[in-house]
Amino acid sequence: MTTKKRFLVAYDKYAENLLRHVYFRVSREDLAEDITQETFLRLWRCVLAGDDIKNFKAFLYRIAHNLIIDYYRRHKTASLEETVETEGEFIVEEKNAFEIICDKEMAACALRELDTETRQIIMWRFIDELSVTEIAEITKKTANNISVIIHRGLKKMREKMKNV
Amino acid sequence: MFKYFKTIKELKKLRKIPVRKEFLLSLRARFADEADLRMLAKPQSVFAYLKYTATFAIVFMFVFSTAGVALAKSSLPGEALYPVKIFAEEVQENLLINSEAKIDFQERRIENRFREMSSLLEKGKNGVALASLEISIDKHFTSMIDQDFEDLETLSFEWY
Numbered sequence: 001m002t003t004k005k006r007f008l009v010a011y012d013k014y015a016e017n018l019l020r021h022v023y024f025r026v027s028r029e030d031l032a033e034d035i036t037q038e039t040f041l042r043l044w045r046c047v048l049a050g051d052d053i054k055n056f057k058a059f060l061y062r063i064a065h066n067l068i069i070d071y072y073r074r075h076k077t078a079s080l081e082e083t084v085e086t087e088g089e090f091i092v093e094e095k096n097a098f099e100i101i102c103d104k105e106m107a108a109c110a111l112r113e114l115d116t117e118t119r120q121i122i123m124w125r126f127i128d129e130l131s132v133t134e135i136a137e138i139t140k141k142t143a144n145n146i147s148v149i150i151h152r153g154l155k156k157m158r159e160k161m162k163n164v
Numbered sequence: 165m166f167k168y169f170k171t172i173k174e175l176k177k178l179r180k181i182p183v184r185k186e187f188l189l190s191l192r193a194r195f196a197d198e199a200d201l202r203m204l205a206k207p208q209s210v211f212a213y214l215k216y217t218a219t220f221a222i223v224f225m226f227v228f229s230t231a232g233v234a235l236a237k238s239s240l241p242g243e244a245l246y247p248v249k250i251f252a253e254e255v256q257e258n259l260l261i262n263s264e265a266k267i268d269f270q271e272r273r274i275e276n277r278f279r280e281m282s283s284l285l286e287k288g289k290n291g292v293a294l295a296s297l298e299i300s301i302d303k304h305f306t307s308m309i310d311q312d313f314e315d316l317e318t319l320s321f322e323w324y
Contacts, residue, residue: 004199011192019183033187044195048202101181107174126175154168161171 007047010056011040017128018060024123025068027097035071039064058134061124065138068094094119110160118153125150201295240280241293263315270308277301 018039023032042063046053053059072094096119098112111119124130124138132150136143236248253273260266281297 004196007199008192008196011195015188015192016183016185017179019188020179020181023181023183024178029184033184037191040191040195044198101178105174105178105181107171107178110171111175111178122175126172127178154171157175158168158171161174 003047007044010043010060014057014060015040018064021061021123021128022064022068024097024127025094025120026071027095027100031071035064035067038067055134055137057130058137061128061130061134062138065120106161107157110157113160114153114156118149118156121146121149122153122157200292240283240287240289241296242289263311267308267311270304270311273304274301274308277304 015036019032019036022035022039023029026032026035039060043053043056043060046059094116096112098108102109102112111122114122121135121139124135125132130138132143132146135141135146139146232245232248233252236245236252239245239249257266257269257273260269277297277300281294284293284297
């Protein structure tokens with residue numbers, strides 16, 4: 001398969017879900033589009049440079065994740081209390097879009113109540129269909145750790161949804 | 165996981181939240197164009213045409229025959245004989261020793277490319293062939309300027 005074809009196949013497969021994922025995390029359509037464009041541009045450069053990318057999906061979500069973190073860091077929308085440091089990595093409280101769609105989707109309300117890290121992992125697992133191993137690769141955590149976070153997150157969500 | 169079945173089902177519904185399809189389509193088109201241009205911009209040696217074995221065999225025979233080169237003279241980008249024309253030009257250029265002759269030759273090559281461009285436009289050909297010509301013109305122009313600078317440097321060196 002040519003470089004162009006490989007890239008476009010990946011684009012067709014993941015662009016829509018990636019754009020939606022970014023939108024959920026930044027809650028602004030224009031910004032989500034900019035981040036998605038930059039994500040694919042970086043993938044394009046890597047493909048051109050002949051980098052050996054084994055998993056395009058995990059690679060794309062990792063770039064998008066880093067770009068979202070960069071955006072929040074640059075704009076410093078979060079106060080110090082909203083910024084948590086875990087295992088050397090800063091987790092910034094994100095302005096997610098679930099507030100906007102909460103009245104239409106029950107899951108959105110429950111997701112909104114979760115902490116940023118759990119929400120991201122639950123989204124990757126069940127909306128973007130990334131495997132536990134892929135999420136572990138993105139977050140640089142162990143697969144066991146991810147499974148525990150998913151389990152706790154789902155439990156919390158189920159309770160919230162019961163109360164709705 | 166079974167006890168969370170309903171929660172997961174509700175989560176999956178979020179995949180139906182619409183995104184702007186026009187943006188995705190236009191971004192895809194931009195990447196496809198960029199990929200095409202990059203492929204054109206890659207310097208292609210004559211041996212790049214080796215993959216088209218059958219065509220190569222015919223082209224190879226023509227390259228070494230005067231008739232082939234003469235026939236190729238009027239060819240346009242995208243036509244089978246065009247690589248022969250370019251190859252013949254490259255050979256001619258490499259045979260030139262005098263720098264003035266080299267500059268004149270580059271000028272002629274630029275004129276040829278412009279002539280080809282207008283012929284393509286007359287035939288209503290697409291933008292890909294035109295883009296390749298633009299790249300060639302740019303290349304010839306750069307080598308002409310380089311040659312000029314080289315001469316100037318040699319002259320000033322001799323002067324001092």
